[in-house]
Amino acid sequence: MQETISFTPQLAASPIAEMLWLIPAVPMVAAGLAALLMQAKRKTSAVLAIGSMSVSLLLSLVAFAHVVAGWSHGQAVRETVNFTWFQAGTANIDLGWVLDPLSAVMLVMVSFVGLLIFIYSIGYMKDDENFTRFFCFMSLFAGAMLGVVIANSILLLFMCWELVGLTSYLLIGFWYQKPAAAAAAKKAFLTTRIGDVFFLLGMVWLFAQTGTLLFYNNGAGSIEAGALAGLLAQSAALGLTAAGAIGLLIFAGAAGKSGQFPLHVWLPDAMEGPTPVSALIHAATMVAAGVYLIARVYPLMQAGALAGGTTTALTVVTWVGAFTAVFAAMIAVAQNDIKRILAYSTVSQLGYMMAGLGMGGVAVGMFHLITHAFFKALLFLGAGSVIHGCHGEQDVRRMGGLKSDMPITFLTYAIGMLALCGFPLLFSGFWSKDGILEAAQHWSVVKTPFYMLVFGALLTAFYMTRQVTYIFGGHWRGGKPAHESPKVMIVPLAILAFFAMALGLIGTPAWPWFRAFLDGRAASFDLHGFMEPRLLALMGGSALVVFLGLGLGWWLYGDHSPKPSEPDALERMIPPVWAALSDKLYVDELYRVTVIAFYGWLARGADWLDRRVWGGAVAGVAWGFSLGAELNRFLDTNVVDGGFDKGCDELSVGGGLLARIQTGRVQTYLRILALAVVVLVAILFWSNRV
Numbered sequence: 001m002q003e004t005i006s007f008t009p010q011l012a013a014s015p016i017a018e019m020l021w022l023i024p025a026v027p028m029v030a031a032g033l034a035a036l037l038m039q040a041k042r043k044t045s046a047v048l049a050i051g052s053m054s055v056s057l058l059l060s061l062v063a064f065a066h067v068v069a070g071w072s073h074g075q076a077v078r079e080t081v082n083f084t085w086f087q088a089g090t091a092n093i094d095l096g097w098v099l100d101p102l103s104a105v106m107l108v109m110v111s112f113v114g115l116l117i118f119i120y121s122i123g124y125m126k127d128d129e130n131f132t133r134f135f136c137f138m139s140l141f142a143g144a145m146l147g148v149v150i151a152n153s154i155l156l157l158f159m160c161w162e163l164v165g166l167t168s169y170l171l172i173g174f175w176y177q178k179p180a181a182a183a184a185a186k187k188a189f190l191t192t193r194i195g196d197v198f199f200l201l202g203m204v205w206l207f208a209q210t211g212t213l214l215f216y217n218n219g220a221g222s223i224e225a226g227a228l229a230g231l232l233a234q235s236a237a238l239g240l241t242a243a244g245a246i247g248l249l250i251f252a253g254a255a256g257k258s259g260q261f262p263l264h265v266w267l268p269d270a271m272e273g274p275t276p277v278s279a280l281i282h283a284a285t286m287v288a289a290g291v292y293l294i295a296r297v298y299p300l301m302q303a304g305a306l307a308g309g310t311t312t313a314l315t316v317v318t319w320v321g322a323f324t325a326v327f328a329a330m331i332a333v334a335q336n337d338i339k340r341i342l343a344y345s346t347v348s349q350l351g352y353m354m355a356g357l358g359m360g361g362v363a364v365g366m367f368h369l370i371t372h373a374f375f376k377a378l379l380f381l382g383a384g385s386v387i388h389g390c391h392g393e394q395d396v397r398r399m400g401g402l403k404s405d406m407p408i409t410f411l412t413y414a415i416g417m418l419a420l421c422g423f424p425l426l427f428s429g430f431w432s433k434d435g436i437l438e439a440a441q442h443w444s445v446v447k448t449p450f451y452m453l454v455f456g457a458l459l460t461a462f463y464m465t466r467q468v469t470y471i472f473g474g475h476w477r478g479g480k481p482a483h484e485s486p487k488v489m490i491v492p493l494a495i496l497a498f499f500a501m502a503l504g505l506i507g508t509p510a511w512p513w514f515r516a517f518l519d520g521r522a523a524s525f526d527l528h529g530f531m532e533p534r535l536l537a538l539m540g541g542s543a544l545v546v547f548l549g550l551g552l553g554w555w556l557y558g559d560h561s562p563k564p565s566e567p568d569a570l571e572r573m574i575p576p577v578w579a580a581l582s583d584k585l586y587v588d589e590l591y592r593v594t595v596i597a598f599y600g601w602l603a604r605g606a607d608w609l610d611r612r613v614w615g616g617a618v619a620g621v622a623w624g625f626s627l628g629a630e631l632n633r634f635l636d637t638n639v640v641d642g643g644f645d646k647g648c649d650e651l652s653v654g655g656g657l658l659a660r661i662q663t664g665r666v667q668t669y670l671r672i673l674a675l676a677v678v679v680l681v682a683i684l685f686w687s688n689r690v
Contacts, residue, residue: 016066017079017099020150023059023107024160027052027143034136042131046122049135053115053142060107067104068517076520077101080152080216094214098152101518102362106149106292109370113284113377114142116492120381121276123488124388128274134174138280141167145285149292154203154222155213157296161199161257161289165192168286172273181272191266195256202249206300209234209242215296223299232304240312243303247313250297251320258290259347260354261324265588267347271339275384278339282346283377291353291369295362310445314358321354322440322449322456327585329459333466334570334581337394338383341467345420346376348456352436355449360439363515367507368432370514374503375419375429378496382413385485385493386471393478396470397564403472405482410472412493417468419500421461421550424543428504433457434542435507435515441538454545461549469557477564509535 030052034045070077082096118138125131144167147160166189173185207213210227212220219226234242254260259267267287271278281287294301294317301313310318328347335341349372357365387394389406403410419427422434437457440450476482484490506513509529516523530536556569571578580586 013079013081013099014066016063017081017097019059020063020081020097020099023056023063023111023150024143024146026055026059027139027146031136031140031143034132034139037132037136039130039132045132045135046118049139050115050118050122052139053111053118056142056146057108057111057115060104060111063099064104064108067099067101071101071517071520074522078216080214080218082152082214082217091211093155094153094212094217095156096152096214096217097150097156098216099150101520102292102295102366103149105366105370105514105518106288107146109373110142110145110149110284110288113373113496114145114280116495117276117280117284117377117381118142120279120384120489120492121274123486124276124384125274130174134274137167137170137174138276141171141280141285145289148289152215153213154206154215154297157293158199158203161253161293162196164257164286164289165189165196168192168270168281171277171281172270174273174277178272180269184266184269184272188266188270191263192256195253195263198249199253199256202246202253205242205249206231206246209246223297228299228303231300241304243300244312247297247301247303247311248316250300251294251313251317254290254293254354255320256290257293258287258350258354259324260290260320260351261327262587264324264328264347265591268340268343268584271337271343275339275380275387278343279377279380279384282343283380284373287346287350288369288373291350291357291365294354294357295366298357298362301357310358310443315445316358318355318358318443318445318449321351321356321358322452323351324348325351325355325456326452326459327351329456329463331581331584333459333463334568334578335463336397336568336582338386338396338399338467338471339380339394341396341463342376342379342383345379345460345463348460349376349420352433352453352456355453356436356439359443359449360436361519363518364435364439366518367435367514371419371428371432371500371503371507374496375416375427375500378412378416378493378500379420381489381493381496382409382416385409385489386413386482388485388489389482390478391480391482395564396467398478399471399476399482400474400478401472401476402482405476406472406484408490409485409493412490412497413472414468415497415500417464421464422457422542422546424539424546426504427501428507429500430542430546431504431507434539437542438535438538441534454541457542458545458549461546462553465550465553466557469553473558 027049030048034048037045067077078098078100080096080098082094084092085095086093118135121134121138125134128134141164144160144163148157148164151157151160169185169189172188173181175181176185203213206222209231210222212222212227214221215223217224221227228243231243231246232241236242236245240248256263267282270281273281301317302309302311305311305314325348328344328351332341332344332348335344349368353365353368353372355365356368386399386402386406386409389402389409390399393399415427419429422430424430437450437453440453441447443449505511507515509532510527511523511525512529513523568578571582583589
């Protein structure tokens, strides 16, 4: 049964809530200043980026402490600062930010993990000629994500959401001189835009129905009780209420950002960017934005829930998440690029988060988001350390034996790997993953997602064991000998490894602090939380699945050191399955022959229409005007100008005759006058006779 979060309305925002806007603003200002720097100002750019993230982390910790203090005194804090941006007719377009447990937790996570990635980047990017530009983009990206987190207006959230999309395009295509990086950046930008179109439609519909863009506004917000009652009273298509239809549109936007099937195809290709970008985008920020969006609008998604605690929107979220979790894990099994394996792992884990939101509520999904941010950032940065130590090599088949050459990287990477696998008791991933499995086990609709997620956990343990044995086991299969990374890269790994283990302590059944904090309930330490028979059975079964995956991975790969040219152990066993998985189950090929082919045909049709029809029509009109111009020229030249010229010639001839008469001699004039008198007399005489 999912619990409804209840918060005490705040009459006035505290000074801490008033200054919340500074948290995203500081990195954005740093990005603006870095954009004005010369390329040679590498140190200044790094200081601006790291300094701004340090300030944001400090402010985030202050805000988090404020919320925790209120919660510990029995008050669930939710403080908003709203203002009118502009007025359109009789409607006010309001923006604002919110400080509550959900935003407070995310602020600390994003700023802390982001800071560690920034520090790590100093060592990883030290030889890159565009070092200054890199930190400019990273600062803008972090500021945009922090803006998503604090937004109390769906419009402000959408603005920062699109800014995240823009900066991800810039960072994924950072090495734009590489065709693969440029293509990956365009693919990420266009694919996520598909989801964003639906998100925009949902936002407009929500505003049309509720008259406000604010989430919370002292009871008048778009996801508060009054607005939700109105949305439930409005019917949409296919038996959905307006609340359900809007929720599904918003989820489509979240699916694009969080790489859910079928909009997942951009995320693995995004590995073409620098490894710190992969860590930031695929661990703590961009991909987490979709999950966070669903958590933020959860009252809308849950509106109208029956006794079982689910709705159509949440059911769709659950099934999409569960399918994505298994689908991506299967593909990860047959990948050889160290970062691509982690990318598909990220897609899979995001599916777990979505399923957790759909079946267990905000706290369940968000706990896995927080733990995943730390251990996946650790794994990506660890992968970057391996790539750095292996002189740019990313194929795991060309590594091996790095356990002795890179001992610190190996130790921290192993911790991240075990946390991702959900190794029992000692690692945070075990507790957050088991929270999702527990929610799936108790889901009132059907148990199929539970079995799907269990199978996904088995695959996760298997492919991570395969990866680690390829990289750190056996002997070196590369060229130039590997070396350990510098301290500026190792220290962030050690800090992340610590939290990959320690964060589990706040989500155990004995002390479910995280869930109580987000739900606004008191948390207490009680060892009897472990004693529930069904929970013990679930933990035991989950541990067994993990051990089975680890064992299968070790049995197939163990300490072997196959040559890069040799087929994979799984490839030898089931070649057709391996071929399908290594080719990503042909999803890209399917899109190529369907969606892309359709739009290619549409583009060619539009080109034909433009050239043959519209271009022909324009050419016909142009020909008509040209013909008219020629006729006008003919008339002007031959009729108007000809007649005028003829008249001028006649005048000229007449003038010549008159000129010959006007000699200036009086005798001539008298003769002409006498002749004229004679002619006149003759005419008069003739007329009188007639």
